[in-house]
Amino acid sequence: MSKKDINKVKHINLDSIENPKFLAALNYEELDVLASDIRSKILEVTSNLGGHLSSNLGVVELTIALHRVFDLSTDKLIFDVGHQCYTHKILTGRKLNNLRQESGVSGFQKMEESPYDVYEAGHSSTSISAANGFAIARDLNKEKYNVIALIGDGAINSGLALEGLNNIAHSDHKVIIVLNDNGMSISKPVGGLSKFFANISTSRSYNRMKHGYQRVFSKTKFGRWILHISSKFKNWVKRVLTSGNIFTALGFAYIGPVNGNNIKKVEKALLRAKNTKKSVIIHVNTLKGKGYKFAEEDETGYWHGVSAFDLESGEPKNKHEGMVSWSHVYSDITALELEEHNDAVLISPATIKGAGLDCLDNKFANRIIDVGIAEEHAATLASGLSLNGHHPIISVYSTFLQRAYDEVSHDLARMKCNATFLVDRAGLVGADGETHQGIYDEAYLASIPSVVVSMASSIDEAKALYDESFNNHGPFFIRLPRSIVVKQDGFNKIKHEFGKWIKVSEDSKDLVIISVGPVLNVLKEQLEKNSIKVTLINAIYLNPIDKNMIDEVLDAKKIVIYDPYSTRGGLVNMTMAYLLEKKFKGSISTYCVPNEFVRQGSIDQQLARYNLRVEDVVKDLKKAN
Numbered sequence: 001m002s003k004k005d006i007n008k009v010k011h012i013n014l015d016s017i018e019n020p021k022f023l024a025a026l027n028y029e030e031l032d033v034l035a036s037d038i039r040s041k042i043l044e045v046t047s048n049l050g051g052h053l054s055s056n057l058g059v060v061e062l063t064i065a066l067h068r069v070f071d072l073s074t075d076k077l078i079f080d081v082g083h084q085c086y087t088h089k090i091l092t093g094r095k096l097n098n099l100r101q102e103s104g105v106s107g108f109q110k111m112e113e114s115p116y117d118v119y120e121a122g123h124s125s126t127s128i129s130a131a132n133g134f135a136i137a138r139d140l141n142k143e144k145y146n147v148i149a150l151i152g153d154g155a156i157n158s159g160l161a162l163e164g165l166n167n168i169a170h171s172d173h174k175v176i177i178v179l180n181d182n183g184m185s186i187s188k189p190v191g192g193l194s195k196f197f198a199n200i201s202t203s204r205s206y207n208r209m210k211h212g213y214q215r216v217f218s219k220t221k222f223g224r225w226i227l228h229i230s231s232k233f234k235n236w237v238k239r240v241l242t243s244g245n246i247f248t249a250l251g252f253a254y255i256g257p258v259n260g261n262n263i264k265k266v267e268k269a270l271l272r273a274k275n276t277k278k279s280v281i282i283h284v285n286t287l288k289g290k291g292y293k294f295a296e297e298d299e300t301g302y303w304h305g306v307s308a309f310d311l312e313s314g315e316p317k318n319k320h321e322g323m324v325s326w327s328h329v330y331s332d333i334t335a336l337e338l339e340e341h342n343d344a345v346l347i348s349p350a351t352i353k354g355a356g357l358d359c360l361d362n363k364f365a366n367r368i369i370d371v372g373i374a375e376e377h378a379a380t381l382a383s384g385l386s387l388n389g390h391h392p393i394i395s396v397y398s399t400f401l402q403r404a405y406d407e408v409s410h411d412l413a414r415m416k417c418n419a420t421f422l423v424d425r426a427g428l429v430g431a432d433g434e435t436h437q438g439i440y441d442e443a444y445l446a447s448i449p450s451v452v453v454s455m456a457s458s459i460d461e462a463k464a465l466y467d468e469s470f471n472n473h474g475p476f477f478i479r480l481p482r483s484i485v486v487k488q489d490g491f492n493k494i495k496h497e498f499g500k501w502i503k504v505s506e507d508s509k510d511l512v513i514i515s516v517g518p519v520l521n522v523l524k525e526q527l528e529k530n531s532i533k534v535t536l537i538n539a540i541y542l543n544p545i546d547k548n549m550i551d552e553v554l555d556a557k558k559i560v561i562y563d564p565y566s567t568r569g570g571l572v573n574m575t576m577a578y579l580l581e582k583k584f585k586g587s588i589s590t591y592c593v594p595n596e597f598v599r600q601g602s603i604d605q606q607l608a609r610y611n612l613r614v615e616d617v618v619k620d621l622k623k624a625n
Contacts, residue, residue: 009033014041018093020067020116031068031263035060039291042086043311045096050307050431051107052083054289054298055152058182058261062150062284063087065266066178069274070146076134078119080127080151080161082108083305084180085117092116100431102601108435122435123400124155124373128164128177135173146176146274153181154350158373168279169250175279176270177252180260182288247281256283261290301353324487326480326518329459330422331356333466333491334393337420338364341470345385347371347394349378355395355424375400379407386417391470395422398438398479399429405444412475413450419476420469426455426479427517427565428593428607433600438482439593443569445477446543452499453543455479455565457520461540463491468498479542481565482603485518501546507533511621512553514539515562516571519614523562526618532625539563545574554584560621562591564612569595591617 009029012022014037026034038060046053064087066077072092079085086096089105092114098104109117119130127149134147155161156179168175247254253276258269266284273280289295294314295303308317334357338344346368352358361368371378375396382392396404401423412419426438445453452473456462462478469476496502501514504524511532515523516539527534535553539545553559559579563571572592579588591612598606607613611620 011037014038014090015095015097017090020072020091023064023068023091028264031061031064035064035263036291038064038087038090041090041096043292045086045099046306047309047311047317049099049101050305051086051099052304053292053306054295054303055084055182056086057290057292057295058286058288059084059150059180060087060261060290061263062178062180062260062266062286063091065263065270066148066150067091068263069267069270070148072116075146075148076118076131077116077148077150078121078127078131078134079109080121080149080155081124082121084150084152085109088116089114100433100600102599102605104600106433106600107431108433120435122432123403125151125158125161127151127155128161128168128175131175131177132164132168132171132173135168135175136171139173147174148176148178150178150180153179154373159376165247165250165252169252171279173279174277176273177279177281178270179256179281179283180286181257181283182286251278253278253280254283255280258282258284260284260286300358305354320484322487323484325356325484326462326482327354327356327424329462329485330395330424330466330478330480331359333463334395334422335360335363336463337393337466337470338367341391343389344391344393344470345369347378347382347392349373349375349396349400351395351397351400351424354397355422357395375404376407379404380411382419383407383411383415383417386412386419387415391418391420393420393422395424397425397436398423398427398441399425399436401441402444408445408451408475409448413448416450416474418470418472418474420466421475421477423477423479425482427481428598428603429482430603430606431600434597437593437598438479439565439567439598440569441477441479442542442563442566442571443573446570446574448475450474451543452476452541453479454541455517456540457516457518457538459485459488460492460494461496464494464496465540468496471498473498479517479565481517483518496540499541499544499546501549502538502540503549504536504538506535508535509553509555510557511535511560512537512556512558513560513562514571514575516540516542517563517565519562519564522614523617526614527621530618530622532618532621539571539575542566542571543574545571545578547578550575550578551582554579554582557586558589558624559584559586560589560591560617562617564591564593564607567593567595589620 012034039057042056089096094105094114100107105113108122109120111117111120128151131147131149138145151161245254255269255272259265269282273282287296289298289303309315310317334346348357348370350370350373352370378394382394385392423441426441429436429438442453445451454465456465465478512535514537520538524536537549561572561575572590576588593610
């Protein structure tokens with residue numbers, strides 16, 4: 001519709017929506033206007049608060065159609081991942097005005113927010129397995145409702161999604177799977193399946209022929225008999241026209257491809273799927289970023305997840321002159337390491353752009369492997385490279401590294417495979433909330449033999465750790481936080497012995513503070529500003545801990561362990577256990593993230609929630625004195 005036509009149609013106040021029932025009374029012109037208004041709202045909110053933009057702009061019509069065809073107060077809709085549920089939230093009576101803020105709605109499905117949110121996920125590829133569980137429970141309970149999994153073309157490539165598909169295909173528990181194919185996951189999807197989706201238009205021909213055939217012969221009794229006995233012919237036609245269609249080969253009914261940005265066409269496909277007796281795949285094509293020029297033309301994934309930006313120019317609102325993210329610091333170092341080590345190979349599970357590594361592609365394209373959303377594969381692939389003379393560098397977000405725990409233990413550490421892991425977003429991450437916090441890796445990695453875990457407090461330390469990781473130590477993990485640091489030109493070479501902690505200051509033998517990461521520099525400043533004399537130790541190596549350094553401070557009256565980047569299971573518990581083993585007689589204070597799932601909010605709000613800001617530590621020390 002043109003802007004002129006849109007202005008003729010009555011607009012709905014999005015903030016007045018209580019539930020999706022109003023959709024049934026709207027005609028298609030009114031629905032198109034509603035879709036346009038929802039897009040405007042999503043753009044307005046994300047430009048002010050940040051959030052997942054492109055994916056949400058792409059699924060507006062698809063989401064409206066889902067709510068029109070299904071009664072989602074009874075039927076179950078599971079989003080994969082969930083970051084594309086903004087339209088769903090608006091239609092179910094939630095306002096996006098405080099999206100991802102401490103007191104606002106989540107950027108993902110959240111069961112406590114609404115009965116329309118029946119599942120939660122921040123990691124990809126879970127929807128099909130979860131939907132399988134919902135469908136089995138429904139049938140065991142003798143209940144009647146539809147189970148719909150909405151999954152993207154990037155997510156369905158994952159091993160977990162394929163395992164779910166395989167299981168559903170061989171069961172009698174019907175699931176409707178809507179495959180949202182927009183040619184992008186975060187950035188462009190990779191692998192054989194993505195090529196298959198791009199060429200699956202042959203299945204459209206099959207579906208047109210099949211339904212025309214059924215329509216003609218189902219009108220008479222004799223015709224229905226012909227339909228019954230012609231299954232062999234139908235299967236032959238199917239084999240010819242759907243060559244390579246993995247879904248029909250598995251046994252799913254297949255509908256599509258369908259224009260996912262056309263409400264009427266999507267509804268028609270959904271209704272057919274609703275009436276199908278067996279599990280069905282609906283393949284819809286949508287335009288990621290639809291309605292916003294910059295997002296529509298994005299091929300790198302820049303507009304997938306955004307910080308606040310100017311709508312007209314597309315430029316970020318909050319620029320930090322003279323600062324750089326830790327991700328980009330390590331990206332610069334990675335370029336140097338790839339230059340120096342011809343045997344180094346960079347591996348990423350679909351986070352090349354998010355980790356700031358996309359700038360390396362032109363120069364080192366033959367040594368950069370994007371495996372897609374497949375963290376387990378990334379780790380085991382690294383073991384194969386390592387055992388054959390190459391040094392893998394695996395860049396992965398902390399929250400996604402959890403999925404590869406077994407592979408790190410069994411396929412890398414057990415065989416002492418040399419590899420460098422850049423654990424991005426380590427520590428609290430802010431607005432994405434419970435599903436994305438990077439606070440657990442320190443503890444679970446420390447449970448694996450032959451694993452080194454570290455964290456730099458400065459850019460020079462970052463370079464030193466990265467260099468050290470090439471010196472045959474087995475799997476070597478370098479944690480980096482989601483924060484910024486003052487940019488510097490080049491690196492000052494520092495000599496530092498492997499496995500050793502660093503005494504930053506030694507002004508008191510009675511009070512010892514053991515800390516780690518960039519926050520240590522802020523802590524040092526505040527201690528000096530408040531004239532608090534301490535021995536300050538930089539625990540640059542988190543596993544194994546430096547027991548010799550701890551032995552040196554056993555005569556202290558008080559030891560404070562400050563690690564706001566991890567739960568207790570990391571540096572805090574390992575250090576405390578050794579202090580107890582050595583029968584330390586002084587007092588111990590600890591500051592770390594509780595072992596719980598941390599709600600959304602800014603990183604500073606999350607730190608304040610748990611008394612973990614530097615000023616909180618300094619205040620407690622002053623009070624104790």
